[in-house]
Amino acid sequence: MSEDTRAPAAAGDSSDAAPTSDDRGGPIDIDGDQSDRPRPLPVIGNLHQITSDPLGFFDAARGRDLMAYRMFTDQCYVVAHPDGVQTVLVDDDETYRKGEMMRRRVGSLLGDGIFLAEGDDWHRQRATMQPAFYRDRITGYADAMIEASAAMADGWTDGQVVDVAEASSELTLAVLADTLLGIDPGSDRDVVARAADAIAARYDSRRVGAFLPEWIPSPTNRRYRNALGNLRRTIDRIIDDRRTAIEAGEGSGTDLLSMLVAATADGSMDDETLRDNVVTFLFAGHETTALGLTYALYSLADSPTEQASVLDAIDEFGDPADDPDGAAARDAFPAVDRVVDETLRLYPPVHVFFREPARPVELLGTQIPAGTVLAISPWTCHRDSRWWDEPETFRPDRWETRTEQGPKQETESKPPRPEYAYFPFGGGPRHCIGMRFALLELRLTLAVFLSRYRFEPVTETLSVTPSATLQPDGPVRLRVDSDRR
Numbered sequence: 001m002s003e004d005t006r007a008p009a010a011a012g013d014s015s016d017a018a019p020t021s022d023d024r025g026g027p028i029d030i031d032g033d034q035s036d037r038p039r040p041l042p043v044i045g046n047l048h049q050i051t052s053d054p055l056g057f058f059d060a061a062r063g064r065d066l067m068a069y070r071m072f073t074d075q076c077y078v079v080a081h082p083d084g085v086q087t088v089l090v091d092d093d094e095t096y097r098k099g100e101m102m103r104r105r106v107g108s109l110l111g112d113g114i115f116l117a118e119g120d121d122w123h124r125q126r127a128t129m130q131p132a133f134y135r136d137r138i139t140g141y142a143d144a145m146i147e148a149s150a151a152m153a154d155g156w157t158d159g160q161v162v163d164v165a166e167a168s169s170e171l172t173l174a175v176l177a178d179t180l181l182g183i184d185p186g187s188d189r190d191v192v193a194r195a196a197d198a199i200a201a202r203y204d205s206r207r208v209g210a211f212l213p214e215w216i217p218s219p220t221n222r223r224y225r226n227a228l229g230n231l232r233r234t235i236d237r238i239i240d241d242r243r244t245a246i247e248a249g250e251g252s253g254t255d256l257l258s259m260l261v262a263a264t265a266d267g268s269m270d271d272e273t274l275r276d277n278v279v280t281f282l283f284a285g286h287e288t289t290a291l292g293l294t295y296a297l298y299s300l301a302d303s304p305t306e307q308a309s310v311l312d313a314i315d316e317f318g319d320p321a322d323d324p325d326g327a328a329a330r331d332a333f334p335a336v337d338r339v340v341d342e343t344l345r346l347y348p349p350v351h352v353f354f355r356e357p358a359r360p361v362e363l364l365g366t367q368i369p370a371g372t373v374l375a376i377s378p379w380t381c382h383r384d385s386r387w388w389d390e391p392e393t394f395r396p397d398r399w400e401t402r403t404e405q406g407p408k409q410e411t412e413s414k415p416p417r418p419e420y421a422y423f424p425f426g427g428g429p430r431h432c433i434g435m436r437f438a439l440l441e442l443r444l445t446l447a448v449f450l451s452r453y454r455f456e457p458v459t460e461t462l463s464v465t466p467s468a469t470l471q472p473d474g475p476v477r478l479r480v481d482s483d484r485r
Contacts, residue, residue: 062386080384082387089353090420108228109468113125132259173185173286182242191234202467239274239278284469311485321451333446342395345382349424349469351377357371457477459475
């Protein structure tokens with residue numbers, strides 16, 4: 001398996017043991033002699049390096065603590081050591097904010113919704129939404145997840161070639177619409193799909209235009225604005241329909257959309273923020289899970305031995321559709337859980353998070369001025385040989401057990417790797433609110449698909465590229481084989 005966008009990793013220790021102070025690399029100063037990367041250019045900074053090889057740029061930070069770079073006038077660092085990640089996201093999270101750079105980049109897309117909200121506003125929004133993601137509520141979505149997955153798999157025929165990226169997006173949108181929003185996407189599915197394509201093109205990090213204002217009248221920006229406008233009009237109609245239903249006493253009122261509409265009724269959320277949150281969940285809520293499913297299916301298809309092991313484990317359980325409650329149990333499919341954990345390590349759908357300190361701080365021994373952009377990259381940490389044996393290799397067996405917070409490493413006799421060597425859902429108070437939902441959907445969908453088919457690769461090489469999320473660079477085609485042996 002290979003990725004055309006990946007650059008060679010920085011040299012590092014291949015042991016899983018916890019690092020000593022000698023294991024740490026010092027910060028790379030892009031302007032200094034330590035850097036083996038080109039110096040920043042006047043005005044644009046390191047934009048030319050990032051657009052020429054976005055993931056290769058983040059690869060260069062492996063084996064280091066911090067890597068300095070510049071984007072136009074913004075001074076930035078890649079935070080490449082798990083201790084720094086934990087400081088920013090968890091231990092000192094109140095000092096760090098999403099910041100101005102993030103609002104400039106994705107403010108037109110996500111607005112004032114939960115992703116970009118700060119302070120008391122964020123706390124109010126999180127509290128409003130949290131009941132939809134309680135553990136017992138998430139488990140209650142299992143039937144819908146299994147039913148939708150089985151319907152899709154049963155619609156395939158033996159030997160059919162399936163674009164699993166397209167199929168995964170269709171499936172996860174249907175599940176999210178049914179469970180969290182209480183709607184049937186119907187013809188609106190095309191509106192969401194076109195918006196997702198336009199968003200991916202707009203934020204494709206290989207394009208210089210991805211880092212320029214969206215008011216520039218390029219074809220990509222015009223397509224983006226048009227698609228986003230159509231999506232917002234569709235969401236406004238969905239919201240109006242839900243308000244009418246609530247006023248008529250129809251529906252349970254317990255889904256996420258109803259909770260958000262109720263928040264506008266009591267004045268704790270305005271209409272624009274409501275719409276921004278529905279955009280966030282329609283796009284990010286289904287897109288990230290679809291990507292995880294795509295990469296898991298491809299990785300298993302590309303690793304026949306690993307796939308055979310998972311097929312054996314699923315056969316021991318039986319068809320998840322026959323026992324949805326049992327399939328939803330946390331220990332139902334440990335072999336599938338290991339595949340999910342490893343997929344999210346190797347291909348984190350959100351490959352980078354951004355934060356800015358609200359005041360001057362010291363981070364990993366470096367003085368960081370207020371407003372400095374910190375790029376916190378799961379892609380970098382998840383593939384750093386200081387924490388991972390064979391970091392480029394798909395190896396589900398490296399995960400043996402899970403905890404409430406996530407997976408644990410396989411070899412307990414070694415000192416544990418830092419907790420934030422792995423953080424596909426972020427961390428701290430602002431970790432992804434849909435984490436449990438996504439993990440359950442990934443596990444159940446994989447179990448349903450693999451209870452019916454074995455997958456073989458038609459796409460020979462998986463190429464990925466960073467946009468707003470980590471996207472496959474083209475179709476991901478697999479052949480389904482009902483003879484699973």
